[in-house]
Every structure is written in structure tokens, then in C-alpha cells.
Amino acid sequence: MEKFMDFKEYLAKISRYEQALSLIYWDLETYAPENSVNYRSEVLGELSERHYNLFVSDTIAEYLDYFSQENIFNSFCEQDKALIKVTKKEFEKIKKIPVKLVRKLAQTTTKANHAWKKAKECDNFNLFQPYLEEILVLNKEKADILGYENNRYDALLDLYEPNLKTTEISKINEYLKENLTPFLNKLLEDGEKPQDDFYKQNFDFNKQKQLSLEALKFMNFDFNSGRLDISVHPFTTKIGPRDVRITTKYSPLDLRYSLFSTIHECGHALYELNIPEAFFETPLDEGASMAIHESQSRFWENFIGRSFPFWNFFSPILKAILNSFEGLSIESLYKGVNIVERSLLRTEADEVTYNFHIMLRYEIEEALINDRITTKELPLIWNDKMKEYLGIVPPNDSLGVLQDVHWSNGSFGYFPSYMLGNLYAAQFNSKLKQDVPDYSLELEKGNATSILTWLKENIHQYGKMYEPQELIYKVTGETLNPKYFVDYITNKYTEIYNI
Amino acid sequence: MEKFMDFKEYLAKISRYEQALSLIYWDLETYAPENSVNYRSEVLGELSERHYNLFVSDTIAEYLDYFSQENIFNSFCEQDKALIKVTKKEFEKIKKIPVKLVRKLAQTTTKANHAWKKAKECDNFNLFQPYLEEILVLNKEKADILGYENNRYDALLDLYEPNLKTTEISKINEYLKENLTPFLNKLLEDGEKPQDDFYKQNFDFNKQKQLSLEALKFMNFDFNSGRLDISVHPFTTKIGPRDVRITTKYSPLDLRYSLFSTIHECGHALYELNIPEAFFETPLDEGASMAIHESQSRFWENFIGRSFPFWNFFSPILKAILNSFEGLSIESLYKGVNIVERSLLRTEADEVTYNFHIMLRYEIEEALINDRITTKELPLIWNDKMKEYLGIVPPNDSLGVLQDVHWSNGSFGYFPSYMLGNLYAAQFNSKLKQDVPDYSLELEKGNATSILTWLKENIHQYGKMYEPQELIYKVTGETLNPKYFVDYITNKYTEIYNI
Numbered sequence A, B: 001m002e003k004f005m006d007f008k009e010y011l012a013k014i015s016r017y018e019q020a021l022s023l024i025y026w027d028l029e030t031y032a033p034e035n036s037v038n039y040r041s042e043v044l045g046e047l048s049e050r051h052y053n054l055f056v057s058d059t060i061a062e063y064l065d066y067f068s069q070e071n072i073f074n075s076f077c078e079q080d081k082a083l084i085k086v087t088k089k090e091f092e093k094i095k096k097i098p099v100k101l102v103r104k105l106a107q108t109t110t111k112a113n114h115a116w117k118k119a120k121e122c123d124n125f126n127l128f129q130p131y132l133e134e135i136l137v138l139n140k141e142k143a144d145i146l147g148y149e150n151n152r153y154d155a156l157l158d159l160y161e162p163n164l165k166t167t168e169i170s171k172i173n174e175y176l177k178e179n180l181t182p183f184l185n186k187l188l189e190d191g192e193k194p195q196d197d198f199y200k201q202n203f204d205f206n207k208q209k210q211l212s213l214e215a216l217k218f219m220n221f222d223f224n225s226g227r228l229d230i231s232v233h234p235f236t237t238k239i240g241p242r243d244v245r246i247t248t249k250y251s252p253l254d255l256r257y258s259l260f261s262t263i264h265e266c267g268h269a270l271y272e273l274n275i276p277e278a279f280f281e282t283p284l285d286e287g288a289s290m291a292i293h294e295s296q297s298r299f300w301e302n303f304i305g306r307s308f309p310f311w312n313f314f315s316p317i318l319k320a321i322l323n324s325f326e327g328l329s330i331e332s333l334y335k336g337v338n339i340v341e342r343s344l345l346r347t348e349a350d351e352v353t354y355n356f357h358i359m360l361r362y363e364i365e366e367a368l369i370n371d372r373i374t375t376k377e378l379p380l381i382w383n384d385k386m387k388e389y390l391g392i393v394p395p396n397d398s399l400g401v402l403q404d405v406h407w408s409n410g411s412f413g414y415f416p417s418y419m420l421g422n423l424y425a426a427q428f429n430s431k432l433k434q435d436v437p438d439y440s441l442e443l444e445k446g447n448a449t450s451i452l453t454w455l456k457e458n459i460h461q462y463g464k465m466y467e468p469q470e471l472i473y474k475v476t477g478e479t480l481n482p483k484y485f486v487d488y489i490t491n492k493y494t495e496i497y498n499i
Helices: A002-030 A034-055 A058-068 A070-074 A078-096 A099-122 A129-146 A152-160 A166-190 A205-218 A255-273 A290-304 A308-322 A330-336 A351-369 A375-390 A416-435 A439-444 A449-458 A468-476 A483-496 B002-030 B034-055 B058-068 B078-096 B099-122 B129-146 B152-160 B166-190 B205-218 B255-273 B290-304 B308-322 B330-336 B351-369 B375-390 B416-435 B439-444 B449-458 B468-476 B483-496
Strands: A226-230 A236-240 A243-248 B226-230 B236-240 B243-248
Touching (some): A002 A034, A002 A058, A002 A078, A002 A236, A002 B002, A034 A078, A034 B002, A034 B236, A034 B243, A058 A070, A058 A078, A078 A129, A129 A152, A129 A351, A129 A375, A152 A166, A152 A351, A152 A416, A166 A351, A166 A416, A166 A483, A205 A255, A205 A308, A226 A255, A236 A255, A236 B034, A243 A255, A243 B034, A290 A449, A290 A468, A308 A330, A308 A439, A351 A375, A351 A416, A351 A483, A416 A468, A416 A483, A439 A449, B002 B034, B002 B058, B002 B078, B002 B236, B002 B243, B034 B058, B034 B078, B058 B078, B099 B129, B129 B152, B129 B351, B152 B166, B166 B351, B166 B416, B205 B255, B243 B255, B255 B290, B255 B449, B290 B416, B290 B449, B308 B330, B308 B439, B351 B375, B351 B416, B416 B449, B416 B468, B439 B449
Parallel strands (some): A226 A243, B226 B243
Antiparallel strands (some): A236 A243, B236 B243
16 A cells, blocks of 8 residues: 555654664764763754654654554554554654653753762762652653553553553562562572672673673674674663664673673664564564563573573683683582672662562652652652662662662653563563473573574564563463562572572 | 844754764764664665755745845854855755756765776776766766856866866966976986885784874874774764764774874864864854865874974884884984875875876866766776876776776865865965974974964864965965975975985
8 A cells, every 4th residue: 555655654754863863872872072962962852853743743643543544454464553553652642742841851851860960979869859859740740641540650651561550560569579578588598699709800801892792692693783882881772773782881890790781781682683674664663662672681681691501601601711710610600690689779689689679669659659758758768668678778878769860861660661571581481491492402502593583483573563461472371470480580599599 | 133043043953964964974984783774874865855955945045035135244243244155155056956966966876886896896997987977977967057157177176175266276287297297207216215114014903093092192182072983994074063083094004004094084173173162053163175174184194294393203102102113213214104106096195196196087077077088988098197197007997097986976076175285285384384483393392282273273263264265365375376385395305305
């Protein structure tokens, strides 16, 4: 149908602005000289506005109205139907939010981000609190505009994890708390904590880079369609079709940081790189949701990168590149990347404790959005919850309530995606083990082909065609079930900690 | 005046598209993964079209009409007058050329560039000739549309060097030929050619990079407003205000290549970086012309970088970084970067022979555009002229008529800028010596401050305010005069070659 081709060409036009914007963002985080930042922001503003105007337009509205007519819609194949649905959902969501609010949010978060950095630096929550308050007010306004049935937080959650409700997250939280809290306590009281001092050295950055490159080679990362660079915080960005760039950071304190960051980001990258050409430059050319995306990065980082079979393969490579660790067994190296600790920082948390960090953030966000607590109370509430869930209290707010950038960026509703990513990953992993029973044997030989193929066929190839709940059901035959995660954690760490 | 502020804001909007485009070009030449190129071209196309539509618009036409009214125009300061004039000239030039022709040229040059690469690789001019023919036809059409008084080539020349006529270039050529040909012959027959074998080694690329960085430090290149990267062909690109990026290439065959490329490109960069903030994001925020730009890069590369005082300062640094050249005197190192040879390639030509390479290209271009010769005859004509001007004949077309990329890019009228750049540089240098008599003494100490200040005050600070001929007159009190170049060359090389 010619009209549908025109529609796709118009979507491609919109996508080209996204590609330019992505490149500018990537450049700002990697190579842009310091003094260019203010002027570059104006370029971002200009292209973003143009992008917005192309998308929230009568042109798109007309296309969508036309293609949504029942008899016409039904004539499309599944993929084209998905394209229409996904575009429509996005269009209606963005259209609802007044430009004035978008601008106000942008202005406020720019200031808030600045204030947050300062507050963190000076360990002074009060410097950030007024901005956080303003962001909260705007987010509540946004949630009310977007609409919800039972819980205002649902509206924000839906921005990151479509159709998942607050009640569902709360249920998951309870299940995890119930099952993981006693396990964590047992682990730390009765278990044998492995050694990991050997990782905490200042290894030459070139050698760390070589290690990252070896990990990427193992993962089949295609350097003709991507890059590895350095940035302050590791990230993945899809510039456009066949160009997905990841970054890492080499730490002088801990070898594990860069290696697992690289593997994590490459997990994101493989997802984007495996989306089929037919979806290029359309809204289907991305992951199903933030959480499904995170399931891919966490799968590679933890389920593969922190697995024994992988270390069986990777240990000799590691030893050769570092020209070190001679006396250490594969088991020691493996156990050393699986240390469980009551720690202060989310980004440094292990697999077992990670979700607790999310739960407390989720509970705080949800209570803020529903006016049950105030921003002024946050430091106290944060510390109470840290004590309750993790058994430690931050010595200061910089290492506590001020640690994450998200709220200063206006991202309320985002945190649960991290937790959900872990749960999805465990559920996918369980199905993968059923479908490819000997994947561990291949892994031991450094062969990831079966895994890659499975991920591609079951998840990656669909891009954004399916909503997360549809996808997990399609792949595993059931809806999201936190049991898989709990089973995985208890099995793995019972063995490692010898309890 | 509020309307004038609106006009400038509209120009800034246009500039933001240029900035995005520049970043995409830079990325394509430096870091973009191979497979992304085709999709990225579409992004370039989309943003270029938008840029074109914003510039060739009723909005701009109305602003220009309004501000050009005599009583209004006269109320502006010199700088604002220049902004109106420059914008108007650019607008009228671009408006004249039909979109159809622009597109046709873009399509043809894309194919031609591909064909040129292949032709050069296979040493087969016939593979390129049909495309060159097509480009020539389109360039003639473009020249006719742009208009001219006496010579069709004037119209193309004006695109790169405003208001300079073909007759003027021809006169300059005759003068240079008359004075430099006998000098070159004498030099090569009677002179003592210095040694330079020591430069022709495979020096570690990291050391070459360190040398480049030292040269940039000496030139006061500001890394907070720019970068140094690597590309196949060294280039300079202004991404936007306070962001000017240069590239170099480290050669395993010759140490001089990367060093002088870096200095050359930094000469371009300093020009752009010294344009005042008041011009940012307007058409005045660039150099006066291609040739004036080239005068800056050549000034630093040759008049400074290949001068004795500079080598007096730089030799110890060079020796320390390379940990080599111990027995070589400053004089040997200096003379080794000033070798004169009858060589085949323009890009590798020395100061004395360089302009001959341009003359033959200019003569060929001018004759082609005026239908006095045909593209089919080019290899023969090229070789004849090489014999006449440089005394050597290329062994094949790859090293002859196929060596430069310019024609495949559709750039007819560009080559003279390189020659003019040398001449402007000599004339500026002569004036600089008068104004700052002891600049050599400062140079010897590695201090370039007086030079930088002079260039900034006399040239850089004006951006594109003045046309090249106005500028040279303003700075030196006379119009372009090739005598300065001939004097410089004969003095310098009489001494080096001891004739």
C-alpha cells in the first residue's frame, strides 16, 4: 500500500532526527571539548523541537486515524499492525503532555541536575530538596494528565514498563523480601565469603581494555556496527541502524568494574543490533521496554559473565592478558566475582542485594507521588529503609539519598525497571536452559552461539512489536514470575557460600 | 532593534543545523563504524534539506529586503552591515541554483567519487572519465546560472575566492612561472640538497602523537575548545562555537607527515577559534575565504614550522621525545624539512614546487570549463604540463591526473585557493615582520604569543566581515602581490641550498 510506504518514510524522517540527537548525546559523553557544551545544548534543543513537531503533528494523526480504521487495520500483517499500535500509543501519550509542561520539566531538571551534583559534592540534601520538590510537583501533574485508574504512580510506571501496575510491583516486592531477606541473612552469617582482594589492584588500563575486547569478542560484538569508548558512567546508545556504541570505564581500584560494565552494556547492544532491518527507522526499532532491555544486559553480566562455565573459559585469557593471578584457581576467580555484601551503593550492589536497593527507591517514589511522604523527610526515610532492608545506615546523604542521578533528571517510575530486568533475565534464563540444555558446555569452550541465537529468535528479533508481558508469555509460557529469580539466587549462592 | 535580534536568532537556528551536520561529517571521518555509513547519509540528507529550506526561505528574504533599505542599512554598525551583506550574497547565490541541479550534483558526485576511487585503484582513467564529464557539464550549467562577465570560470572561482577573476590568476601564474622556474632549475642543478633520510623511519605512533601535541602546545591550541584525532586525510572542522577539531595521520614512512599536517590543520583551527563571540552562529563566524584560510594553515606550516627559529626551539623537544637524532645539528634537522624536489604528488610537494602543481590544475580546469579541451584528453594534457612545469612525467594516471579527490567531488574552482593561500601567507608574513620585528627571537624560545596576537588582531578577529581583497589591503596596505612569495622562496632556499 502506497500510503503505508509514505507513512514509513515519514517515520524514517523522524528517526533521522533521533539519530542526529543520539550522535550529539554520545559525543557530549565521550569526545566533545568542554567549552562546546552550552552551544551544543542549543543544537539539541533545536533538533528536539523539530523532532517533536514532526511527531506530534497532523500528518501523523491523519496516518494513524486512517490506518486504525477497523477494516484497514485488519488487512495488515502482524508486524505492520504492531507498528501502527506502537506509534499510536506513543503519539497519544506525547500529545497529551502540553509543550509548556515539557519545557518546564526540561528547564527544571537542568537546574535540578546541577543542584544535585552540588548537593552530592557538599553532602547537603537541602541544596537539592527544593528542586526535587519542584520536579515532584511536575511529575504529579504529568501523571494526572497521562491518567490512571487506581494509582497515580501507574501513569509514570507505564512510561518505562507498559501496562505493569503498582500493585503488581508491590506483590513482587513482598515475595522477594519474604524469600531473599532470610536467605541474605543466612548467607552473611553462616556462609563462607570468598576472597576478592586480588581484583582490587590498579591494573594497566590498556590491559583492562584488552580484557573488555576479549569479552566483546566472546559475545560476538560487531565492531563494524559499533564501538567501545570510555565515559564517566558506562552507557549504550544506538545512534541508528547498524551503529550501536557502548562505553566503559577503567577503574584503578577494581578490575571487575570495567569488565562487567562492558559485558553489561554489550548485552544492551546485542539486543539493538539484532533487531531486523525491516524495523529500521521506525518506532519498532528498539527494545520492548526498559526492563526487557535490562534483562538482556543483566543476563549477560550476571547469568553468563558471573557463571562458572564462563570463567572456565575466560580465566586463562585473563591470566595471559594480565600476566598475573598465576596461583589462583578458576574457582577462586569465579567466586571472586560473586561476592555478596551489605553495601551502600546501588550501582555497586551484587545480584543478591541489588533488588533491595530498588525496592526502597520504589517505595519512596510511590509514596512521594501519592503524597504520603514529603521530599523533606527523604534522608530519614532513606536511612530507615536501608537499615530495614540492607542492615546498614549510610554515613552521609551523598552515599545515601543523594547517590542516584535519576530523580534530578525527572525520572520517576524508572527504578523498578532495574529490578524487573533481573527477574525477566532469570525467567528467560530458565527457559533457555530448557531449550538449549547443553549451553553450559558450549560456554565452557567460549562459544556463545546457541545463546545468541536463542536470544535473537525469542527476544531480539521482535524489537518493540510486543509489550513486555506479551513477550515474556510468548517466550516462557507464563507471565512474569519472581520465583525464577529467587531460585536462581538461592541455588547459585548456596553453592558459592557453601551453606 | 528587535527585528535584527530576531534575524540573528533565525540565523542561529540555521547554524544549529550546520553544527549537527558538521558533527556527523566529523564522526564519519573519525569514529563511525563502517556499516553505519549508508544510514548516516540519509540523516545528512534530511538535515541538509531542512537547513536549505530554512536558509533559502521567504523569512530570510524578508529580513534581507527590510535591512537592505538604504536608510535602515546605514543605521547599522560596520559589523552588522557586514552580516547583512554576507548573508545576502550567500542567499542570492544559493537561491539562484535550482534544487534540481543541487540534487543532481549530489547524486553525480557520490557516484563519481566511488568511480574515482576505483579508477585510481586500478590505474584506469576511463573508469572515471564519464563521471567527470557529467560533473563538468553540471558545473558549466552551474556557472552559467550563477553568471559572469568575461570568463565562465569566474563564476566558479567566486565560490571559493570572492571577486577574484580568472585574468588575475593567470597574471599571477605568469609571474610565478617567470620567476620560479629559473630559480627551481638553478636550485636543483647548482644547489646542495640537504639530507633527510633520518626522517624516513617508522617512528612509534605514540611518539609521533607526542610530537604533534608539543607542536599544538607551542601554537596555544586550546584542548577545551578542540580535539586532535586521526583520519585518513588530515582535516579541520568547526563543529560549532568553541569546538574546532583537527585530525592528523601518523605515517610509518616519514616522521614529517604527521607533524606538519598537525601544524597545518592547527593553523586553520586557530583562525576559527579566534573569531569573536559576537559572530557566533552567524555567517560571519568563518574565515574570509578558502584562500585566506589556507594562508593561515600554510603560514604556520611553512613560515613558522619550517623556519630556523622554530627548529632552534623544537629540535631538543624532538630529540627528547624520539630519544634519537643525537648527532644531528639543529641546522640538519631544519634543512631536512626543507627539501625541494620535482615530485608527482601535490599533497607531498614542497614550498617551491607546490604552486606549479596548482597552476597545471588551474589551467586544465579553466580550459575544461570553457570547452577548449575535453575530459578525454586529460591524461595526456596532465602529463605534458607536468613535463613542462615540473620536468617529470607520472608513470601512471593514479600518480597523475587521478591523484586528487576534488574533481570527483564536483569542486571546480577550488584549486587556486591553495596557491593563493601561499601568496597571502607570504604577504602577511612580510607585514608581520615589519610590525613585530623580533618575532624570530621569540620563536627561538618557543614563544608564539606575538605572532598569535598579530594574527588575531589583523585577520582572525574579522571572521568573514571582509572579502579577501579588502582584508589583504586593510592588513598590508596593498592588494595581493605575488612578489612577497617569490622573495621569500628565493631568499630562504638560496640559503638552504647554498647557491
